[in-house]
Amino acid sequence: MEVSYLGGESYAVATRGHTQLTDQPATAGGADTAMTPTELLVASLSSCVAFYAGRYLARHGLNRDGLHVTATFTTATDRPARVAGVRLAIRVPGGVPPNRQAALLAVASHCTVHNTLRHPHNPVGRHRVRHARYRHDRPRQISERPQRAPLTAPGHC
Secondary structure (H helix, E strand, C coil): CEEEEEECCEEEEEECCEEEEECCCHHHCCCCCCCCHHHHHHHHHHHHHHHHHHHHHHHCCCCCCCCEEEEEEEECCCCCCCEEEEEEEEECCCCCCHHHHHHHHHHHCCCHHHHHHHCCCCCCCCCEEEEEEEECCEEEEEEEEECCCCCCCCCCC
8 A cells, every 4th residue: 555645735545556535624724625534544444344234234135225334433632633432323224134133233343444443452563754865876775764753633634
């Protein structure tokens, strides 16, 4: 996965031939042309839950047409800047038989993103800043140094 600066507060995230843009709201200095990285985090969780719920419905012969997951989130008011909570609601227009509702919720709550966020082990490793050094007579050389300060402002990202 690669992330590239586009200008202003906008970045392009690329993987497997797909590109997703991120930006900040105008109130945070951005142009509000795309979701924020924090919104993408919640979108990752929501779409993962929808995928697992959809697979459960299909596996049990239930219609997943119109399956809809709604997410709301809050950010922490203290430091460090982070998502404080996410609430998800799964709507299945055709309904789910009462004897299948608990199983659907159990499956949906064990999607890969949900498991990652819930797991006590922090999956995020150390960040590194790679400084490009150019010499006129040699190819580019890269050295790595640990990042020293967070780059996000509280409440935004």
